[in-house]
Structure formats: structure tokens, C-alpha cells
């Protein structure tokens with residue numbers, strides 16, 4: 001018998017709303033510039049030819065309601081409020097008309113971003129990982145089953161920081177819809193149950209500070225909350 005040298009990192013989980021069950025998170029896909037107003041505030045027009053993505057490690061996930069330290073290596077940590085898809089079945093090379101059956105449910109999430117590192121990388125044509133994929137950077141609410149949420153339509157998506165509304169839009173503002181994204185991603189990956197997709201943020205992103213309290217929601221879903229603690 002060989003022995004395991006140290007304890008393996010466990011897959012993080014989030015609760016399912018109204019159930020005594022936990023959803024184990026596998027991979028975290030994130031969509032870039034999926035709201036026209038946000039693309040514009042970042043200095044871009046939306047690329048309507050194809051969506052683009054980046055990923056975060058599952059270990060970057062933190063459950064809603066947590067206090068996390070202000071992360072290292074940045075002086076410009078930003079909030080990005082997002083609508084999140086949680087898969088419950090595999091998808092590979094799937095057409096848009098059959099991808100919705102694979103959706104387990106939806107959640108609200110924060111794609112926390114070290115904006116200074118992301119922009120430096122972007123300007124040099126380097127990968128975004130250091131700006132996007134760091135500890136506690138993927139905040140996720142409990143998941144609501146798809147049937148309980150219903151159709152993705154004009155639900156409001158919003159974020160408050162310290163009680164002030166910073167982001168406020170509608171899911172109908174999404175450029176690439178849930179079926180668009182799932183069908184597209186399934187042509188590049190063997191999508192699996194446990195894979196989650198952060199669908200991009202509306203306009204109004206901005207910096208947070210130690211002590212900031214974030215609270216965000218989408219009509220019909222559990223809210224996501226995060227408190228930013230002191231830098232380590």
C-alpha cells in the first residue's frame with residue numbers, strides 16, 4: 001500500500017436552497033464582457049462573434065457570508081456581481097436546444113478581481129490568472145434548482161456595497177445567454193456535473209477596501225454576501 005503524503009484538497013461545496021444537500025464544485029468557468037455597459041466601462045465594445053472565458057481553481061471558491069482577508073499583491077481589488085449557472089449533467093458538443101436539461105440550478109456569485117494585476121497582464125498580452133484566480137476570489141451563494149427559478153428572463157441583478165447600490169441590471173442584458181454559453185463551452189470542454197459558469201458582470205464594478213461589506217442578489221435566488229477583512 002502506498003501512502004498519501006498529505007491530505008488531499010477536498011472539492012468545495014455549496015448548499016442547495018431548501019434541501020439538506022450540498023453541491024460539490026468541480027471547475028469554475030467565467031465569461032468576460034457579457035454586458036455591453038460593462039465592456040464599455042472597461043474601454044471595449046463587446047465582441048459579438050464569440051464569447052471568451054477564463055477559469056478559476058475550485059479552491060478559489062468561498063461560500064457566501066464569509067469574511068476574507070484583503071488579498072496579497074494588489075492595491076485595487078474590485079467586486080464583480082454575477083449570475084452563476086451550476087451544471088448537473090455532462091455536456092459535450094451539444095446544440096443550444098438541448099443544453100438546458102443539463103442545468104442543475106443557479107446561484108449568485110462575486111468574481112473578485114485584482115484589477116491592477118488583470119489590467120497589467122491584459123496590456124502586455126499575458127494571461128489573466130493572477131488578476132482573477134486567487135484564494136477566495138470566487139464567492140458563491142447557495143444554489144436554487146432550475147425548476148424553482150424558472151426561465152431566465154428580465155430578473156434584476158444588483159450589488160450593494162456598504163448599503164449603496166453599485167451594480168444594477170437585468171439578466172435580459174446578458175449578451176450571451178445561458179444556452180449560448182453552455183453550447184459554446186461544450187465544444188471546448190467535456191462539461192461535467194459540478195462545473196459552474198460565472199456569466200459576467202454588469203456595469204458598476206469598482207474597488208473594495210478592508211471593512212467593505214458586499215451584498216448582491218438576483219430576483220428568485222439566494223443572495224451573496226462578503227465582508228472584506230484586513231490585509232494579511
Ligand code: MN
Nearest residue numbers: 080111200201
Ligand atoms: Mn467577471
